[in-house]
Amino acid sequence: MNHTPSGAEQTSAAASVPEPRLRVDQLTVRFGGLTALDDVSFEVGAGEVVALIGPNGAGKTTVFNAVCGLVRRAAGEIRIDGVSAPSRPTGLVTRRVARTLQGLGLFDSMSVLENVLVPLESGASGRAVGRTSRADATTQASGCLERLGIAHLASRPVAALPYPERKRVALARALVTGPTLLLLDEPAGGLGEEDIDALADVVRAVAASGCSVLLVEHHVDFVMGVADRIVVLDFGRVIACGTPDEVRADPRVEEAYLGIEPAA
Ligand SMILES: Nc1ncnc2c1ncn2[C@@H]1O[C@H](COP(=O)(O)OP(=O)(O)OP(=O)(O)O)[C@@H](O)[C@H]1O
Numbered sequence: 001m002n003h004t005p006s007g008a009e010q011t012s013a014a015a016s017v018p019e020p021r022l023r024v025d026q027l028t029v030r031f032g033g034l035t036a037l038d039d040v041s042f043e044v045g046a047g048e049v050v051a052l053i054g055p056n057g058a059g060k061t062t063v064f065n066a067v068c069g070l071v072r073r074a075a076g077e078i079r080i081d082g083v084s085a086p087s088r089p090t091g092l093v094t095r096r097v098a099r100t101l102q103g104l105g106l107f108d109s110m111s112v113l114e115n116v117l118v119p120l121e122s123g124a125s126g127r128a129v130g131r132t133s134r135a136d137a138t139t140q141a142s143g144c145l146e147r148l149g150i151a152h153l154a155s156r157p158v159a160a161l162p163y164p165e166r167k168r169v170a171l172a173r174a175l176v177t178g179p180t181l182l183l184l185d186e187p188a189g190g191l192g193e194e195d196i197d198a199l200a201d202v203v204r205a206v207a208a209s210g211c212s213v214l215l216v217e218h219h220v221d222f223v224m225g226v227a228d229r230i231v232v233l234d235f236g237r238v239i240a241c242g243t244p245d246e247v248r249a250d251p252r253v254e255e256a257y258l259g260i261e262p263a264a
Contacts, residue, residue, distance in 0.1 A: 019082030020045045021181045021212040022067065027076035029062050029236075036062045038236040040076070044181065049203055049213045051223040054233035055256060060216040063233075064183050067214075069093050081180055098179035102186050104170040108159035112150065115158055116141040116172045144176045148202060164195040168202075175206065182206060184215035188222040200226040224248065232256065 022044040029037040037059045044050045052060045065071045067078055069089040078085045080096050106115050120137040145151045150168045153161065158169060167187070174182060187203070188196045196219065203226050207213050217223050223230060224244040232240040232247060234256040240247050247253055 018046075019079065021048070021081060022214060023077075023079040024063065024067070025077045025079070027063070027066060027078065028074040029059075029066055029071050030074045036236050037066065040233070040236070040238055042231045042238060042241060044212045044214050046212060047207050047210060048228045049207045049215070049226055051227035051230045052214060052216045052233065053218070053220075053223055053230060054239075057235075058233040058256075059236040060233060061185070062236075064099065064185065064214075064216065067093075067181075067183065068097060068099060095177075096180045097183065098174035098177065098181070099183040100170050100174050100185055100187065102189060104166055106158045106166060106169055106173070109157060111155050111157055112145065112161070112169050112172075113138070113141055113154040115169055116144060116176050119173060119177050141172075141176055144172045147205075148172045148175075163190055164192075167191065167199075171202065175211065179211055182211050182213045184213060184217075186217055187215060188217055188219040196222050 020043040024043070025041050027037050027040040028035065040059070040063065042050070052063055054060055062071060066073060066087075067080075067085075069085060069087060071087070073087045080092055083092055085092055107118070110118075117137055120140060121134075142151065142154065145154055148168050148171060150165060150172065153165060153169075158166060161169070167190075171184075171187075184203070187199055191199060200222060203213055203215070207228075215223075215227070227244055229242060230240075230244055230247040231238055232250075232253050234252075239252045239256055240250045242250070
């Protein structure tokens with residue numbers, strides 16, 4: 001007798017197959033007549049750091065926006081922890097995905113700790129809020145500051161901090177709700193070499209702790225040093241994907257970045 005699996009059975013079968021943190025499958029996004037992403041597929045596995053690189057306008061930010069449900073997809077699927085995400089912001093994204101912005105978006109007049117408490121107390125995290133007392137939230141936020149090496153700055157107003165520390169605060173705020181996927185938008189931008197090295201350690205530690213990282217970055221040395229795998233976009237298409245060594249050796253990447261024709 002044929003047996004059609006119920007929804008619950010399908011869910012349980014899917015749960016038994018290890019799913020990547022993020023699966024982007026044949027994603028196409030159009031803005032009017034412009035195809036910003038064209039049949040883009042890649043994955044971010046558990047504990048992985050994946051970098052999305054490519055020239056200006058290649059479609060990197062559009063990938064982030066699509067993962068967050070902020071742009072309408074013309075085609076394709078996005079799965080987060082094995083669950084299909086619709087083309088709009090949902091609880092799935094708010095619970096599991098955190099994102100840092102190039103502009104940081106911190107509240108300058110508030111202290112470091114108060115900034116990191118915001119997602120726990122505002123409802124933005126979609127979890128814990130309402131069930132987390134102020135004391136629990138403070139413990140959670142303080143632990144996050146500790147892990148990022150900025151506990152000593154907890155009571156300082158954000159406005160008084162140098163840029164590298166402000167970036168750390170933005171990272172702490174993104175991580176405080178315990179996401180499973182962190183989207184980092186140009187994390188090395190505006191940092192000096194020393195801070196970039198320290199940032200690479202932090203990013204690797206975040207991934208090792210179980211929160212996979214997808215980052216967009218133009219600083220090639222940082223990307224080569226921190227990423228397990230690199231996805232290269234050009235004109236909305238994936239032109240290369242592999243380890244840093246594989247991508248570095250790929251003539252298509254050199255051509256896209258430097259305009260150098262690959263050898264015939
Ligand atoms: N909301 C929008 N409406 C129309 N076109 C858009 C929109 N968002 C992005 N685009 C276009 O889609 C293409 C991809 O843009 P996107 O911002 O994703 O590129 P990017 O790789 O992030 O570039 P950069 O490195 O400069 O930030 C570009 O041609 C851009 O002009």
